[in-house]
Amino acid sequence: MHMVIDRQKNHGMRFRVLAKALRLSGGDHIHAGVLPVASGGIHVWHMPALTEIFGDDSVLQFGGGTLGHPWGNAPGAVVN
Incomplete structure (x- = not known):
């Protein structure tokens, strides 16, 4: 930002x-x-492509993927 x-x-x-x-x-x-961060509309199915781009020494922020889960926040946290 x-x-x-x-x-x-x-x-x-x-x-x-x-x-x-x-x-x-x-x-x-x-x-x-300090390190690369992927953020904004990220869901669990984006992880393979993002780890290819950034490597495994990065931060993936799953705010929208967690809070926007159709079954609620708790299942979203489990999935992501």
């Missing part, structure tokens, strides 16, 4: 401003660019 906000030439904000806003809102620290 920080890349969209702070690396745009025509709009956005500097990363220092973003970090300051995080600290003022109670955040402790930012680990920007």
